[in-house]
Amino acid sequence: MRSKSLALSGWGRFPQTKTAAFRPERMSEVAACLKSDGTMLARGAGRSYGDQALNSAGAVLLTERLDRFLGLETGDAPLLTVEAGVSWGRSSAC
Numbered sequence: 422m423r424s425k426s427l428a429l430s431g432w433g434r435f436p437q438t439k440t441a442a443f444r445p446e447r448m449s450e451v452a453a454c455l456k457s458d459g460t461m462l463a464r465g466a467g468r469s470y471g472d473q474a475l476n477s478a479g480a481v482l483l484t485e486r487l488d489r490f491l492g493l494e495t496g497d498a499p500l501l502t503v504e505a506g507v508s509w510g511r512s513s514a515c
């Protein structure tokens with residue numbers, strides 16, 4: 422899978438770092454992203470304030486398109502299993 426160079430920052434908009442970014446559409450594509458050289462950092466919604474979701478020394482894995490609900494176990498303690506890119510904000514619009 423090919424990466425794209427993106428200028429990323431956290432919620433605080435500082436610092437901003439140009440980073441090789443992978444944006445897999447499916448979990449099956451994640452393994453190919455991990456074969457790239459250097460370190461890889463997962464990035465969720467990018468809402469942390471500082472540089473927690475930046476990786477100037479390597480690449481980031483954007484999880485936003487991994488946004489599927491995988492399963493729901495009902496019962497006394499219901500359990501919803503989702504992919505890493507699910508956000509409650511986007512899901513509540515469904």
Ligand SMILES: Cc1cc2nc3c(=O)[nH]c(=O)nc-3n(C[C@H](O)[C@H](O)[C@H](O)COP(=O)(O)OP(=O)(O)OC[C@H]3O[C@@H](n4cnc5c(N)ncnc54)[C@H](O)[C@@H]3O)c2cc1C
Nearest residue numbers: 431432462463464465466467468469470473474475484505
């Ligand atoms: C307006 C606002 C209000 C907030 N209020 C609160 C609050 O009330 N309470 C609170 O606790 N926090 C709060 N936060 C902080 C926010 O919840 C955290 O920073 C949270 O980590 C953001 O999630 P994210 O998915 O955007 O993470 P990102 O910023 O994308 O990533 C944060 C860290 O998590 C790692 N990470 C992300 N996804 C994965 C993954 N799938 N696997 C492994 N590691 C991963 C990243 O590598 C990075 O190190 C607030 C933030 C904002 C902007």
